[in-house]
Amino acid sequence: MSAALLEVDAISRRFGGLNALKDVSFSIKTGEIVGLIGPNGAGKTTCFNVVSGVMSPSSGAIRFEQRSIVGKKPSAIVSEGLVRTFQATTIFPDATVIENVMRGAFATTPVSMLGSIFNTRAARTALSATRSRCELLLERLSLLQFRQRRAGELSYGGQRRLGVAIALAARPKLLMLDEPVAGLNPEEAADFGRLIKELHKTENISVLLVEHHMRLVMGLCDRLVVLDHGEKIAEGVPAEIRANRSVIQAYLGAEEAA
Numbered sequence: 001m002s003a004a005l006l007e008v009d010a011i012s013r014r015f016g017g018l019n020a021l022k023d024v025s026f027s028i029k030t031g032e033i034v035g036l037i038g039p040n041g042a043g044k045t046t047c048f049n050v051v052s053g054v055m056s057p058s059s060g061a062i063r064f065e066q067r068s069i070v071g072k073k074p075s076a077i078v079s080e081g082l083v084r085t086f087q088a089t090t091i092f093p094d095a096t097v098i099e100n101v102m103r104g105a106f107a108t109t110p111v112s113m114l115g116s117i118f119n120t121r122a123a124r125t126a127l128s129a130t131r132s133r134c135e136l137l138l139e140r141l142s143l144l145q146f147r148q149r150r151a152g153e154l155s156y157g158g159q160r161r162l163g164v165a166i167a168l169a170a171r172p173k174l175l176m177l178d179e180p181v182a183g184l185n186p187e188e189a190a191d192f193g194r195l196i197k198e199l200h201k202t203e204n205i206s207v208l209l210v211e212h213h214m215r216l217v218m219g220l221c222d223r224l225v226v227l228d229h230g231e232k233i234a235e236g237v238p239a240e241i242r243a244n245r246s247v248i249q250a251y252l253g254a255e256e257a258a
Helices: 044-051 074-080 097-105 113-118 121-140 156-169 186-202 214-220 238-243 245-250
Strands: 006-015 018-028 033-037 059-064 082-084 174-178 206-210 223-228 231-236
Touching (some): 006 044, 033 044, 044 174, 074 082, 082 156, 121 186, 214 238, 223 238
Parallel strands (some): 033 223
């Protein structure tokens, strides 16, 4: 049995006397799509922030490819292959679409400072290859025709797709998506779900997503981890989660699950 790509082991996060997370454990294997769900205030975003290095756990361990990433800067975690998006679109609105994606690629582009300054052949070759990859990502995300347009001029849905392109430009092994279809209409949300599934295959990545859209989550994820009040209350395949009484009481009973 292969080792887990990501291992979250009994992490807790306290804010004063409040336990935002309490002994939460789960893992993600290579090639999996895993959903992290729960009602508002369940601790999902805190969990994302802790795993991605935005904040440190109060206790517990996090391992990526069997190496601890606790205490590492988010930029160092990105370099190791764990990349996240955010709930809000995080683009540079005045830069062009292709410039935004190129910036996302800089974390893993093998160009030295001196090579960049002196415009060496190696630097030009690396940057050319990076640009070609970024344009391929834009094509896959149906944004190539807008590559020279200011990013701020894209539609909201286009900006959401651009955020994913920026994350993918860093060549993640695990892509963490924070509410990727928030603010999209049902048709756009369905299209985005199909896009995630396609990118999962074409980019050969694992995916961890936080999402409130239950139809998307149930149709997209291999497994689900359910949080409530900062604690894990269930984990399993979508069919198991649908039938779990604790989950129904905590979350799915309050909304349409399908």
